[in-house]
Amino acid sequence: MNDAASKLASAAGAKGLAAARARGNPRERAARQAAVMAFADVAITFAAMIAAHSAVILADFCKTFLEFVAVFLSWWAIRRMARGSGGGFDYGLGKMENLTSLIVGMLMAVCLLIIVGNALRNFVHPTHVAGIGVQISLAAQAVYAVINAVVARRSRRAAQAEHSPLLEAQARLHFTRAAANVFILLSLGLSLALARYEWVRYVDPAASLVIAGSILMAALGIFSTSVGDLLDRTLEESDQLLILRELARHFDDYAFLHGIRSRRAGAEAYVDIFLEFDPEKKAGEIQAVAASLRHRIESQIRNSHVTIGLSTEPAGSPRDR
Secondary structure (H helix, E strand, O other): OHHHHHHHHHHHHHHHHHHHHHHHOHHHHHHHHHHHHHHHHHHHHHHHHHOOEOHHHHHHHHHHHHHHHHHHHHHHHHHHHHOOOOOOOOOOOHHHHHHHHHHHHHHHHHHHHHHHHHHHHHHHOOOOOEOHHHHHHHHHHHHHHHHHHHHHHHHHHHHHHHOOHHHHHHHHHHHHHHHHHHHHHHHHHHHHHOOOOHHHHHHHHHHHHHHHHHHHHHHHHHHHHHHHHHOOOOOOHHHHHHHHHHHHHOHHHOOEEEEEEEEEEOOEEEEEEEEEOOOOOOHHHHHHHHHHHHHHHHHHOOOEEEEEEEOOOOOOOOOOO
């Protein structure tokens, strides 16, 4: 009974420690803060839309709402990964980052369609902006331009440190939002300052198309990165050269190299190396070579997991399977 109670207490303690680590995870904390700020932005933009007669503010609300959904999904994915796979996924939940990044990209595409459609309608039926909501929006755009720029900078630094496609998507999203804030601020400011001119009615849709272009570029970047990783794209050429360099360093320790397989899953990199050793070599010597190779490669490729497999056939051959 004492042993059982001790095991249960240890398990509970491990769960508590995992939960504490999850709460303290810098990625989750940053994503949670971004979600809270995005929700506040949605509320303010909605109030501005209700109190204004402006097509660009309506488009801004639609864009902001979609961005909030994107940030919320990112936070959910990070929260899920921070709590571990629960033993159901031996290779972890790295690809969840790529899937969530794709969802972010698709939401950005929807946002793009809304803004372009709204801009075309404004070109066909141009009107002057009006209502107290315009002043609300001007103040909100100025404040959130600064906030989104700061969040984008922090997310970019975290993405570079952890090699996380999800945080990279966050950085792109917030940079896009900051650019949109600046353009909408200028659009509304010009519309109010130059309201006596007829041509100023076209400032709003023109600014919206510029915002749409920045969103398009960000979405294309997300799709190109995440789709490649979901299709088990191999590691970058620089990492592959590093692996070959380490194999050359141990050239005299094995008989043949039968293949190298590599892939990324979110921030994690997996490398399988298939080696054939001299039959006369002792098991302890083989283990020492494998441990040295694994340690040197994993120490140089961030978040990498190296497996040294023993093989007498080329990787992928029918016998190898």
